[in-house]
Amino acid sequence: xxxxxxxxxxxSYGAMLSRARxxxxxxxxxxxxxxxxxxxxxxxxxxxxxxxxxxSEHSAMASCIGASVAGARTFTATSAQGLALMHEMLHWASGxxxxxxxxxxxxxxxxxxxxxxxxxxxxxxxDTGWMQYYCSSNQxxxxxxxxxxxxxxALMIPAMVILDAxxxxxxxxxxxxxxxxxxxxxxxxxxxxxxLTPKDPHAxxxxxxxxxxxxxxxxxxxxxxxxxxxIEETGREYEKLFGRRLGLVDPYLCDDAGLILVTSGxxxxxxxxxxDALRQAGVKAGNLRIKVxxxxxxxxxRAILRKAAKVAVVDRNISYxxxxxxxxxxxxxxxxxxxxxxxFGFIAGLGGRDITxxxxxxxxxxxxxxxxADEAIVWIGVKK
Amino acid sequence: MKKDKKMTLTxxxxxxxxxxxxxxxxCGATLAMRDMxxxxxxxxxxxxxxxxxxxxxxxYPYSSLDVPIYHCAFETAASTATGVKxxxxxxxxxxxxxxxxxxxxxxxxxxxQALSGAAERNEDIIYVCYDNEAYMNTGIQRxxxxxYGAWTTTTPVKHFKNRPKKDISAIMAAHGxxxxxxxxxxxxxxxxxxxxxxxxxxxxxFFHVFAPCPTGWKSRPDDSVKLARMxxxxxxxxxxxxxxxxxxxxxxxLKDKKPIKDYLRLQGRFRHLTEDQIAAxxxxxxxxxxxxxxxxxx
Numbered sequence: 001x002x003x004x005x006x007x008x009x010x011x012s013y014g015a016m017l018s019r020a021r022x023x024x025x026x027x028x029x030x031x032x033x034x035x036x037x038x039x040x041x042x043x044x045x046x047x048x049x050x051x052x053x054x055x056s057e058h059s060a061m062a063s064c065i066g067a068s069v070a071g072a073r074t075f076t077a078t079s080a081q082g083l084a085l086m087h088e089m090l091h092w093a094s095g096x097x098x099x100x101x102x103x104x105x106x107x108x109x110x111x112x113x114x115x116x117x118x119x120x121x122x123x124x125x126x127d128t129g130w131m132q133y134y135c136s137s138n139q140x141x142x143x144x145x146x147x148x149x150x151x152x153x154a155l156m157i158p159a160m161v162i163l164d165a166x167x168x169x170x171x172x173x174x175x176x177x178x179x180x181x182x183x184x185x186x187x188x189x190x191x192x193x194x195x196l197t198p199k200d201p202h203a204x205x206x207x208x209x210x211x212x213x214x215x216x217x218x219x220x221x222x223x224x225x226x227x228x229x230x231i232e233e234t235g236r237e238y239e240k241l242f243g244r245r246l247g248l249v250d251p252y253l254c255d256d257a258g259l260i261l262v263t264s265g266x267x268x269x270x271x272x273x274x275x276d277a278l279r280q281a282g283v284k285a286g287n288l289r290i291k292v293x294x295x296x297x298x299x300x301x302r303a304i305l306r307k308a309a310k311v312a313v314v315d316r317n318i319s320y321x322x323x324x325x326x327x328x329x330x331x332x333x334x335x336x337x338x339x340x341x342x343x344f345g346f347i348a349g350l351g352g353r354d355i356t357x358x359x360x361x362x363x364x365x366x367x368x369x370x371x372x373a374d375e376a377i378v379w380i381g382v383k384k
Numbered sequence: 385m386k387k388d389k390k391m392t393l394t395x396x397x398x399x400x401x402x403x404x405x406x407x408x409x410x411c412g413a414t415l416a417m418r419d420m421x422x423x424x425x426x427x428x429x430x431x432x433x434x435x436x437x438x439x440x441x442x443x444y445p446y447s448s449l450d451v452p453i454y455h456c457a458f459e460t461a462a463s464t465a466t467g468v469k470x471x472x473x474x475x476x477x478x479x480x481x482x483x484x485x486x487x488x489x490x491x492x493x494x495x496x497q498a499l500s501g502a503a504e505r506n507e508d509i510i511y512v513c514y515d516n517e518a519y520m521n522t523g524i525q526r527x528x529x530x531x532y533g534a535w536t537t538t539t540p541v542k543h544f545k546n547r548p549k550k551d552i553s554a555i556m557a558a559h560g561x562x563x564x565x566x567x568x569x570x571x572x573x574x575x576x577x578x579x580x581x582x583x584x585x586x587x588x589x590f591f592h593v594f595a596p597c598p599t600g601w602k603s604r605p606d607d608s609v610k611l612a613r614m615x616x617x618x619x620x621x622x623x624x625x626x627x628x629x630x631x632x633x634x635x636x637x638l639k640d641k642k643p644i645k646d647y648l649r650l651q652g653r654f655r656h657l658t659e660d661q662i663a664a665x666x667x668x669x670x671x672x673x674x675x676x677x678x679x680x681x682x
Contacts, residue, residue, distance in 0.1 A: 063467030
C-alpha cells in the first residue's frame with residue numbers, strides 16, 4: 001500500500017510495523033507528530049503497545065531501558081535538547097545492552113533557540129555506543145526503523161534513526177507501506193536470552209570492578225564490529241522481501257567520478273542534482289551519502305573514495321576547534337593508505353540554513369581550484 | 385525430652401536476602417530491605433538507583449538478593465520502574481510487583497521529578513525511599529532529607545543545616561496517589577503489614593522508611609533499632625498511612641510522647657547543638673505532631 005506521509009509519520013509507521021510494545025516519549029518540536037500518531041495508534045488499538053507519557057526525555061529513555069530489560073520491544077523519538085537531556089541514559093542503554101530504537105530529528109542546539117536542522121545534536125552522541133543511521137527519504141526512514149530493530153536485537157545494541165528537521169521530518173513523500181505479515185517474517189518478536197524476571201533473578205549493571213568492566217566494553221565493541229556486515233546482510237534480506245536495498249552508504253555515479261561529494265541526510269538529494277548539472281557541464285562528479293555513521297563503514301567508504309582524484313566532505317555540523325565531524329571520520333578512514341585522494345572539508349547549512357545546488361557548486365569550485373586541502377575550515381554561505 | 389515451645393511468628397519466615405552483603409554494621413537500610421522482601425515475596429523486581437543499596441547488594445557477579453535487580457541511574461528509580469512494569473505487562477507478566485528502591489537523595493532531591501511524573505500518571509509501582517537522612521554512600525553529604533541541626537560533611541558544625549527536612553509524604557499526598565505509608569525498621573510487623581496491604585493496591589504506592597545509619601549519624605551500630613524506635617516514640621518520625629491523598633491514619637498513637645533530647649544525644653551528628661537549639665527543634669517536632677493529629681482527626 002502506498003501512502004503520502006511526512007517523515008515523522010514514517011517513523012511512527014516504522015515503529016507500528018515493527019510491533020513496538022512499549023513507547024515512552026516526551027514532546028519536542030520538530031518530533032511531535034511521531035508520538036502524536038503513535039499515541040493515536042495505541043488508543044485505537046491498531047498498535048498493541050503501552051504508551052508512557054513521561055515528564056522528560058530523561059525519563060523517556062530510562063523507562064525505555066526498563067521496558068527493554070523486561071523483554072519488550074521499545075521505541076521512542078526525540079530531537080536536539082531532548083536528546084542532550086537523555087545523554088546519560090544513552091550510555092546506559094548501550095552499556096546495559098538494551099536494543100532500544102529511537103527516532104531523532106536533527107535540530108540545532110540552543111542557544112539561540114533554533115528549531116531548524118543541523119547535526120550537532122546527534123553527533124554529540126556519537127560516542128555513546130549507539131548505532132546511527134542518517135536517512136534521506138521518508139521511505140528510507142520507515143524501512144530503516146524495521147531494519148534497525150532487527151540489527152539491534154541481534155547485537156543487543158541500541159540504534160538511532162535520524163532525519164533532518166523539516167526538510168525531511170515535515171516533508172510529505174509517497175511511502176510504500178510494507179505488508180505486516182511480511183514484516184513479521186523479517187522481524188520476529190523480541191525474545192532476549194536474559195531478561196529481568198523473578199523466574200531467573202539476576203542483578204543487572206551493579207558495581208563492576210576494574211577486574212570486569214574492561215571486558216564488558218570490549219564485548220560491546222566486538223559486537224559493534226559485527227554491525228556493518230549485519231546491516232548489509234539484513235539490507236539484502238529486506239530487498240528480497242520488499243524490493244528496497246538498505247546499505248551502509250548510498251553511492252551515486254561514484255564509479256567513474258574524479259570528484260566525489262560526501263554528504264549525509266537530505267543534503268545528499270541536493271548533491272545529486274548538483275552532480276547531474278556538473279556532469280552536463282563536463283565535470284565528472286559523484287556523490288557518496290554516508291548513511292551509517294556508527295559503526296563507521298571504513299571498508300566500503302575506502303573502496304569507493306580511493307578511485308576518485310579528489311573528495312569534498314560537506315558537514316552540516318561542527319566540532320569546535322577540530323572541523324566538521326564527517327570530514328574527520330572520512331579522513332581517518334583514508335589516512336595512512338597509499339594512493340588515497342586529498343580530502344577537502346566544508347561547513348554548510350548550520351541552524352537550518354539551506355544547502356542548495358549553489359552550495360555544492362561553491363564546494364566544487366573550491367575543490368577543483370586547490371591542489372591540496374589545508375586544515376582551515378571552508379565555510380560555505382556564511383556572512384563574515 | 386524437652387517439650388517444643390510453640391512460638392507465634394509475626395513475620396513471614398521466607399528470607400530473600402542472604403548474608404554476605406556489603407552493608408556497614410548496624411545498617412538500617414539492610415533491615416528495611418529484608419522486611420520489605422518478606423512482605424512482597426519472590427515475585428518482585430527491584431530498580432535500585434545510586435544509593436547505599438547499589439553497593440550493599442554486592443559487586444558483579446554477586447547479589448545478596450533472590451529477586452531480580454536493575455541498577456538504574458541516580459534520578460531514574462521511578463521512571464525505570466515504570467518501564468519495567470510496562471515491559472513485563474506487555475510480555476505477559478502481570479503478577480510481578482515492581483519496586484523502585486531508592487535512598488533519600490535519590491528521592492527527595494535528584495529523583496523527585498521522575499517520582500512526581502510517575503505518581504501523577506499513577507504508575508503501577510511501589511516506590512520505597514529508605515531514608516538515612518543524607519548522602520551516606522558518597523560520604524555523608526547533606527540532602528534535603530537531612531534534619532535541622534545535623535552535621536554532615538557539607539554542613540560542618542559551624543554551618544550546620546539550618547533548614548528543616550523536606551516533607552516528602554505531604555508532597556506525595558498532593559499527587560493524590562492511592563497509598564502512602566511511613567515505616568520504621570523498629571516496627572517490622574507494622575512495616576510488613578502495610579507493605580502487604582500496598583501489594584494488593586494498584587497504582588503508585590509510596591513508602592518512606594526510616595533507616596538509621598551509624599556511619600553517618602555517628603551513633604553506635606547496636607543502637608540503630610533503638611534510635612528508630614525512639615524516633616517513632618518522640619514523633620520525629622511518626623508512623624502513618626495516607627489513602628487517596630487525603631485519608632490519614634496514625635498507626636501508632638503516642639500517649640506518652642518522649643522528648644527528642646535523648647534521641648539526639650545518642651548521635652554524634654547532633655552533639656554540637658545547644659539547649660536552645662534543641663528546644664527549638666522540640667518545638668518544631670511538637671508543632672508537626674499536632675498538625676498530624678489534626679489531619680488524622682484525633
